[in-house]
Amino acid sequence: MLRRPPTTIPLSDSDVQEIRDLVADQKALHEQKQKTLLQMKKIAERPFTTNDPQAAAFLRMMSEREKTREREKEERNKRLGISPGQSQAGGQGSSSS
Numbered sequence: 001m002l003r004r005p006p007t008t009i010p011l012s013d014s015d016v017q018e019i020r021d022l023v024a025d026q027k028a029l030h031e032q033k034q035k036t037l038l039q040m041k042k043i044a045e046r047p048f049t050t051n052d053p054q055a056a057a058f059l060r061m062m063s064e065r066e067k068t069r070e071r072e073k074e075e076r077n078k079r080l081g082i083s084p085g086q087s088q089a090g091g092q093g094s095s096s097s
Contacts, residue, residue, distance in 0.1 A: 036062075039058060040058075043055055043058060
């Protein structure tokens, strides 16, 4: 099999910095998700009481995140001109995380 030399794509310094920022954001988001999953696992393994301040704080945090996600989804749909009742391709459960 013959191998050809790779095609080079001209990138400016700002393009490279933008890519580095995107990668850093993705890594931070992944770490945050892993941290949240670990915290969820710890909470799930122990009995839940409403008096537990750590569990209550975690539930508030998750509630705020869900509200933020819903707001972002509504803003995205509004920008794209998708009405709230209109179905999207890919269905409800599809997400690219």
